[in-house]
Every structure is written in C-alpha cells, then in structure tokens.
Amino acid sequence: MTDLKPPVGPVTGAPAVSVCVLTKRADFVRASRARRQGTPGIHLQGRQRSKGEADGTRVGFTCSKKVGNAVARNRAKRRLREAARIVLPELGRDGWDYVLVGRKDITATLPFETLVADLRRAMTKVHG
Secondary structure, three states: OOOOOOOEOOOOOOEOOOEEEOOOHHHHHHHHOOEEEEOOOEEEEEEEOOOOOOOOEEEEEEOOHHHOOHHHHHHHHHHHHHHHHHHHHHHOOOOEEEEEEEOOOOOOOOOHHHHHHHHHHHHHHHHO
16 A cells, blocks of 8 residues: 655645636636736736635636737747646635736747746735
8 A cells, every 4th residue: 555645736845726727707807807916928917706706726817819829829828827837836825816818929938937937926916
C-alpha cells in the first residue's frame, strides 16, 4: 500500500487550490464592475463573491478582437491560462472571481516570465 499525498501546486509546493473556470457572461460582468488592476501585459478584474454564491476560486479569460486575429487571441488566452495556473495557487483567494483580459499586441508577445510577474503584481494590488 502506498502513501497518498494531497495534490500540490506546480511551483511552490503549496496545497492545490480548487479552481473553476467562469463560463457565464453574468459572472464576467459582475467581475468587471469590481476591483481592477492593469499591468503592461494583463488587465486583471477581481471580486469577492457573497456568502453562499459558489465555492473555491474561479477564473475567466477573455481577449477581444483588438488583441488580433483568432490565432493571436488563442495564443494570448493560452498564455493567460498558463500564467494563472502558476500564480493562482499561491496568490488566489477562496471565494474570489478573477478575470484575466489580454492586451493588444502585448499579451501574446511579452516574455512569459514578465507576464507571470505582471499577474503577481496585479493580484497583490487587487487584494491590497
């Protein structure tokens, strides 16, 4: 019989956070009316949900046509998803919704380490 360990986050070794993906427009709209923080690579919107609304941390990703053609938008969203996978386990809070918005010509081309640093900075400002 083997010892089973709880899942851990990808970078820090912290316990894994329950993260769900936002899919309903109403959730995106509610997040857009809450706290916002812009960085060169990412625009972050975050809101604390009311009691009993949902469990865990939820995150959504969006890129408008201003970001570029379908290829550029999909690349930007892939990079946002990966950055969120790295940062949310360490800085995401239970009971919060986050929406990551891609920026025109920057999100798809910015060095990935800079993109992750931008997300970390935005998360600390939204919570601060």
